[in-house]
Amino acid sequence: MRDIETITAAIEATPGWAEAKAKHFVGSKRGPDKYFRTRAWVEVAVRRWMALEPLVTPNFKVLDIGAGFGYFAIVGKAYTDHIDLVDVPHPIYDEVTRLLELPKYEQEVRAFTPFVGGRYDLITAHRMVFDKGWGQDEWQYFLRDVRDMLNEGGSVVLGFNNRRDKRFMKWAEPFGALRISEHDVLLTYEALNG
Numbered sequence: 001m002r003d004i005e006t007i008t009a010a011i012e013a014t015p016g017w018a019e020a021k022a023k024h025f026v027g028s029k030r031g032p033d034k035y036f037r038t039r040a041w042v043e044v045a046v047r048r049w050m051a052l053e054p055l056v057t058p059n060f061k062v063l064d065i066g067a068g069f070g071y072f073a074i075v076g077k078a079y080t081d082h083i084d085l086v087d088v089p090h091p092i093y094d095e096v097t098r099l100l101e102l103p104k105y106e107q108e109v110r111a112f113t114p115f116v117g118g119r120y121d122l123i124t125a126h127r128m129v130f131d132k133g134w135g136q137d138e139w140q141y142f143l144r145d146v147r148d149m150l151n152e153g154g155s156v157v158l159g160f161n162n163r164r165d166k167r168f169m170k171w172a173e174p175f176g177a178l179r180i181s182e183h184d185v186l187l188t189y190e191a192l193n194g
C-alpha cells in the first residue's frame with residue numbers, strides 16, 4: 001500500500017472522485033483544487049510517513065489536524081487503523097473526505113482557545129495555516145493542549161508553511177524541537193513535558 005502509483009490509482013478510482021474533480025479542479029497552483037493532483041500529494045504523504053516510520057508502534061493512534069483532502073491519513077492506513085482527522089468546514093475538503101470515507105470531525109484551532117480531543121501517539125498538523133501571526137505565547141498555549149492529548153512516548157509534528165518555522169525554532173529548539181525535514185518540526189512527549 002506504500003506504492004505511490006497503487007495508492008494514486010485507488011484514490012482516483014473512488015466512486016465520485018472524477019465527478020468531484022470535474023466540478024472543482026480549475027488548475028490553480030495555490031487554491032484547494034491543487035490537491036486534485038493526486039499523485040504529487042500522495043508522494044508528499046509517502047515521504048512524510050517514511051520520515052515517521054521509526055515512531056510507529058502496534059496500535060499506533062494518530063490525529064491529523066487541518067487534514068485537507070486526507071492524503072496523510074490514506075497513506076497512513078499502511079501503518080495503522082487508527083487515524084482521526086480534524087478540520088474546519090470547507091466545501092471541497094468536506095466533499096473529498098466524505099468520498100474517501102475518512103473519519104473527520106470538526107474543530108478549529110484558535111489562539112488561546114482550548115483544543116480538545118482524545119489520546120494519541122502522534123499528532124500532526126502539516127502545512128499549517130492556523131498559526132498565522134502566532135508568537136511564543138500562542139504556541140505555548142497550543143502545545144500545552146496537544147501535550148495533554150499525547151500518550152507517553154508520543155510526538156507532535158508541526159509542518160510549517162511560509163517559513164514561519166524560523167521564528168518558532170528560535171525559542172523551541174533549545175527545549176528540544178527537532179527539524180525532521182525542510183519545514184517539518186517534531187516535538188517529543190519528553191520535550192513537551194520538560
Ligand SMILES: C[S@@+](CC[C@H](N)C(=O)[O-])C[C@H]1O[C@@H](n2cnc3c(N)ncnc32)[C@H](O)[C@@H]1O
Nearest residue numbers: 066067068087088090107108109126127129130
Ligand atoms: C494548506 S492546507 C494543508 C492540508 C494538509 N494538511 C496537507 O498538508 O496537505 C491547510 C489545512 O488547514 C485547515 N485549517 C485552516 N484553518 C484551520 C484552523 N483554524 N484549524 C484547523 N484547521 C484549519 C484547512 O481547512 C486545510 O485543511
